Amino acid sequence: MRKAAVHLYGQLAGHLTQDEQGYTFAYTPAYLLTPLAEPVSLTLPLRAAPYVERVQHPFFDGLIPEGWLLEVAEKNWKLNARDRMGLACCRDCIGAVSIHPLETDEP
Numbered sequence: 001m002r003k004a005a006v007h008l009y010g011q012l013a014g015h016l017t018q019d020e021q022g023y024t025f026a027y028t029p030a031y032l033l034t035p036l037a038e039p040v041s042l043t044l045p046l047r048a049a050p051y052v053e054r055v056q057h058p059f060f061d062g063l064i065p066e067g068w069l070l071e072v073a074e075k076n077w078k079l080n081a082r083d084r085m086g087l088a089c090c091r092d093c094i095g096a097v098s099i100h101p102l103e104t105d106e107p
Contacts, residue, residue: 001017001018001019002017002018002019002101003015003016003017003018003101003102004016004017004099004100004101004102005099005100005102006025006040006097006098006099007097007098007099007100008038008040008096008097009096010098011031011034012028012030012031013027013028013031013037013040014026014027014028014031014040015028015102016057016060016099021052021054022052022053022054022055023052023053023054023055023056023057023060024050024051024052024053025044025050025051025057025060026049026050026051027046027047027048029048032046032047032048040059040097041059041097043057043058043059044057044059060099063097063099
């Protein structure tokens, strides 16, 4: 299992998880209680129930670099172009969202 923290404007908004079943994004309970909480995407409105997909959520997949920038990421960060979770973990994304990989106890 792989897990990443999803931040919006520098504040932890939720977690993105990849396992053998697919991908899950869930807002943290603390974020949902924040008076000025905003969704990370219009396609992922605020809710307590997680979003579960067999493939990477389109919003997160859209953050993955393309073209020459993807080639730079592959070479400099030793990433596989087919590793959608690894490519989506971008601390310096353009815009308000950043994704930080987290260590997990599972292999």
